[in-house]
Amino acid sequence: MRKTVFILLVLFLFASAGRGDARRLYYAEEFYLYVLNLHHTNPNLARNIRYMQWALEAPFDNPVRSLAVIKTEDDFERYRSLFKMHVNLLIIDSYLKLGARFDKEHVYFFNLRYAEELLESFGIARYYYETGKNYWDEAVIHARRADGVETRITRDSWENELYLILSGELDYDRIIDEHLGRLDGKIRTVEGYLEQTKRKADASVQG
Secondary structure, eight states: OHHHHHHHHHHHHHHHTTHHHHTTOOSHHHHHHHHTTOOOSHHHHHHHHHHHHHHHHSOOOOGGGSSSOOOSHHHHHHHHHHHHHHHHHHHHHHHHHHHHHHOOSOOOGGGGGGHHHHHHHHHHHHHHHHHHHTTHHHHHHHHHHHHTSOOOOSOHHHHHHHHHHHHTSOOHHHHHHHHHHHHHHHHHHHHHHHHHHHHHHHHHHHO
């Protein structure tokens, strides 16, 4: 029940995040630049995601006000694809950071006294990890579109991300699956403890 209430609260936060500011922003670049000024606290991570989602939906500004030097139509086409690729990666990264807030690197024996709370927290972490994974396919689509345009823009960090994706060095499918695999192991540990505790309690009653 508490998990459901929390997720509904998160969805409300995403829907309402920054509404007043959003009315003053219009272009994709404006939403992107606004996010760069936010700090990585829990609410701001949620707000970051919402602004990045708006950035993906918004129109691009005039090429003369782009975040890279644009001289040709090819430059602008590659720029738009790399921008969307990069923003999708930022959304994934924000979801992973949110998930990490509810995950634990290790489950020690003294943590198990809070087994029920751990399972709730791990459920929230799973929600964030799996939601972030949804943006990976879009990032790859835009990376391939950018790769099909034979030019290079003056955003080296985005160009480097493109190389990492195309070479397979950056693969969020694999990264998130690894997170989920480790999370499943921790969940099994906690569930095993709860089952063992239940058996002991049942045996005590029967005895």
